[in-house]
Amino acid sequence: MTNERRVLVHxxxxxxxxxxxxxFLTKTIDILDDLGGANIALTGxxxxxxxxxxxxxxxxxDTIDWSKVHFWWGDERFVEKSSEERNERQAREALLDHLPVPPQNIHPFPASDEIADLDEAASVYAAELAAFAPDGQEFPRFDITFLGVGPDGHIASLFxxxxxIRxxxxxxxxxxxxxxxxxxxxxxxRPVLNASDRIWLVLAGSDKASALGLALAGASYTEVPVAGAKGRKRTVFFVDKDAAVDVPETLIAPSY
Structure with a gap:
């Protein structure tokens, strides 16, 4: 399948x-039917x-067999495990703690009170990725990677x-x-993010309009990181009307 970039406005x-x-629920069912398992990368x-x-x-x-789904994160704030700033904690409270997901299927980044050294923490998560990778690969096949977008165009913690970002x-x-x-x-x-089959970027608000417009206009990804987000199969920008004011009409897909 060729890569597609689409903008869906809400x-x-x-x-x-x-x-x-x-x-997400519909696509996860399809992925599990086709592949028997799924790797999802979350954002904060x-x-x-x-x-x-x-x-x-x-x-x-509850129609999904969550035991076949693994959850990862695109980035994390290096703070204590209990911190409300952690993407992991927010995701657990919003969804993961309510699902019958085996604990071993949830792969959070190390917290600062688990591994004090930032570089060591990065190495530990790289090893976790490799442990769940197909033979000869460094990281799993991500089926869906969620990304937010900052007003400056950053994705994950690539600024x-x-x-x-380089x-x-x-x-x-x-x-x-x-x-x-x-x-x-x-x-x-970026190479890991872009190895995902699908990248879903979710953004709202007028403060995101400039970054979105620049990304779709072909800006340099080193200057506007979101411009370099491209899934292997599909890249979808899910946006609200306020964030879409600078999007060319030709790129806006019919509403889902």
Whole structure:
């Protein structure tokens, strides 16, 4: 299948979250039918968590055999395990703690009170990826990778004009002096993200419009990281009307 980039516009944040949740449940059923298992990479942020809450609220939630699904994260704030800033904690509260997912199927990044050294923590997560990778590979096949987008165009914890967005060898990078607090983070690299079959970017609000417009206009991914997000099979931007004001009409797909 050739790579496709599509933009699906929704009237507001609530409709956006509900639509992505419904699509996620339907696609996960298809993936499990086709492949027998699934690897999902989660994101944090307001919309990322809103989608997980909508998944949890859906009557279709319990139609899925969650024992066959593995959950990962695209990035994480390097803070204590109990911190409310952790993407892992937010995802557990929004969805994962409500699902019959085996504990070994949930793969969070190390926390700062588990492994104090940031570089060591990056190495540990890289080893976790490799442990679940097909023979000869460094990381699993990701079926769906969720990404948020910052007003500056950053994805995961890969920021504009920083070394992380340029990294091509490592699977995980340690991020220091992040322009967005907290300063220390861990992130998958662009080659790992782009090896995903599907990248689903979920963004809302007028503050995201410029980054989205630049990405779709072909900006440099080192300057606007979201411009470099491209799944192997499909890349979908799920957006609300406020974020879509700079999107060319020719790129907007019919509503899902």
């Amino acid at each position: 009237p507001d944040k609530e409709a956006l979250a509900a639509s992505v949740a419904a699509r 942020g307001t919309m990322g968590n809103a989608v997980l809450e909508a998944v949890n609220a859906s009557p279709a939630r 504009p004009d920083r070394s992380g 990294e091509t060898e490592a699977t995980v990078v340690a991020v220091r002096d992040s322009p967005k607090p907290p300063p220390e983070r861990l992130s998958l690299t």
